[in-house]
Amino acid sequence: MRAVITVIGHDAIGILAKVSTRCSEYNANVIEVTQSVLQDVFAMIMLVDISNLSIPFAELSDNMSALGKDLSLSIHTMHEDIFNCMHHI
Amino acid sequence: MLNAYDILETIRMIQDECLDIRTITMGISLLDCIDNNIDVACENVYNKITSCAENLVSVANDISKEFGIPIINKRISVTPIAIVSAACKCSPVKFAHAMDRAAKAVGVDLIGGYSALVQKGFSAGDIELINSIPEALSTTEKVCSSVNIGSTKTGINLDACKIMGKIVKDCAESTVDKACFGAAKLVVFCNAVEDNPFMAGAFHGVGEPDVMINVGVSGPGVVRAALSKYPDANITEISDIIKKTSYKITRVGQLVGVTASERLGVPFGIVDLSLAPTPAVGDSVAHILEEIGLEQCGTHGTTATLALLNDAVKKGGVMACSRIGGLSGAFIPVSEDAGMIDAAKSGCLTIEKLEAMTAVCSVGLDMIVVPGDTEPDIIAAIIADEAAIGMVNTKTTAVRIIPAIGMDVGDELDWGGLFGCGPVMPLKKQSPSKFINRGGQIPAPLHSLKN
Incomplete structure (x- = not known):
């Protein structure tokens, strides 16, 4: 089972570190990260393995959103199936 | 493989363009709740709905969080009550109250199926149900009602059209204090479908399985x-x-x-x-x-x-x-x-x-x-x-x-x-x-x- 964490907002120092630290706290293994900064807008997409998650998925999603609020960023944590089903036949 | 464009498109659809799941509706058959004692039948109805739909809202909320997509409504549809209440030979309004209590107990937004199918004529229980609709909708919060008065196969029951004209008006009059909202919870159909998840017209057809999920x-x-x-x-x-x-x-x-x-x-x-x-x-x-x-x-x-x-x-x-x-x-x-x-x-x-x-x-x-x-x-x-x-x-x-x-x-x-x-x-x-x-x-x- 894998999830996609997307982080969008103003660029700042340590965003990747803070999000990946939180992933490790919940035993979510980061598999792949892509990030770009365009005109100060930071966009990061992180693929994480959630097979051995230490908390329920819904809680992970809530906690990541809360982290986003603290950092003034928009963080979405979504199961990869929603993207696979929408964009692949 | 996932690509960044697809991921961001999905998020934009949900965040900026109001993409959502409008409803998860659980259809529940009440055919096994029938009893000629209305109080026993209502108790059966309450018990069946609350046991089948016990986890509906929490499961829908979890799915909503996991996929990151809002699920706006959680609803229940039941067998047309005119069929369930026919054996009671009295006003079926108690069924509406049982449905309302059950809907509140499991936390769903609306419950549909206070319905009658009269496209070719009235059978036992139909007239009693139709006449009770204004009272049922004005004394409950979550109950929705529908009546099917015609179909391509049967034609249109003009007697039922006439009655429903009056019932629609009565529903509005009996809920004047709620901006005539009673009439907004009543749908009059031709060619009603048995698996509709949308309110106010949802009911669970008799040809459907015992319990089912429609989206x-x-x-x-x-x-x-x-x-x-x-x-x-x-x-x-x-x-x-x-x-x-x-x-x-x-x-x-x-x-x-x-x-x-x-x-x-x-x-x-x-x-x-x-x-x-x-x-x-x-x-x-x-x-x-x-x-x-x-x-x-x-x-x-x-x-x-x-x-x-x-x-x-x-x-x-x-x-x-x-x-x-x-x-x-x-x-x-x-x-x-x-x-x-x-x-x-x-x-x-x-x-x-x-x-x-x-x-x-x-x-x-x-x-x-x-x-x-x-x-x-x-x-x-x-x-x-x-x-x-x-x-x-x-x-x-x-x-x-x-x-x-x-x-x-x-x-x-x-x-x-x-x-x-x-x-x-x-x-x-x-x-x-x-x-x-x-x-x-x-x-x-x-x-x-x-x-």
Whole structure:
């Protein structure tokens, strides 16, 4: 089972570190990260393995959103199936 | 492999373009609750609903968080109560109260199925149920009611049209203190479907399994946003863009439905391929038609653009899910669509145009506010007109109009939330009473004889 964490907002120092630290706290293994900064807008997409998650998925999603609020960023944590089903036949 | 563009597109659809799952509806059969003692039957109904739907809301909320997509409504539909209550031989209003208590206990938004199917005549329990609808809807919060008065196979029960004209008015009068909201919880159908997940017309047909999960999707905002990127596309290209968008929307419905069905241990029924608007900015079906090229919804060209939209939504959605059902198509509830509200206020959208629109899209005259002094026979004739469109075109049509008691053209009823607000729309004053009072059955059309 894998999830996609997307982080969008103003660029700042340590965003990747803070999000990946939180992933490790919940035993979510980061598999792949892509990030770009365009005109100060930071966009990061992180693929994480959630097979051995230490908390329920819904809680992970809530906690990541809360982290986003603290950092003034928009963080979405979504199961990869929603993207696979929408964009692949 | 996932790519960044696809991921960001999905998030934009949900965040900015109001993509959501409009409803997860659990259909529950109450046939095994029947008893000739109404109190025993009601207890059976309460127990069955609360045990089947115990986890519906929590499972839907978990799925919503995991996939990051809002699931707006969690609902229940049940076997038409006229069938369940027939053996009791008394007013079935106690069933409405049992349904309301059960709906509140499990935390769903609405419960549908306070219904009767009388397209070919009245059987035991039907008249009692129909007569009790105003009381049932004015003394409950979550109960929705529907009555099927016609079908392509049977024709139209004109006696039932007449009765329903009065019942609609009574429902409004008995809920004047709630902005006549009773009438908004009552739908009169022709060709009602048995697996519809949308309210107020959902009921669980007798041919359905014991318990089932049906899903209704939505996304007018997504379709409009997709079209806005192609301002110079020709109409064939417009149809293709709608199909592709509808495919994506419907795939999410399929995913959510299958996941909910697995977790609840209940068979998955259908996805209703729908474009259901809300009064929220950017969630309007009327605005899609305007994006295609109308100055305002309701003007000449509205029927053609809506026909194209409705057809493309189905064609795109049909490959995206394993089974399709319900009402599938674009909805045009006036009070629930910001573009329709504006068009009705400006006078561009009239009830006659809405009637034409119902011939080419999902359902019918929906959430339309009419003057409070409208005679019941006029409402009955509106129902008969709409049923005729459904009967002849072999499609579902419905009437959900709200007589605004004490109000006239120029006034407005406001319910807030998803139900929105509606300006009072003018009706013809000339009487159809002689036609309505003839009674009897309008025979089924020739093309009903397909065997």
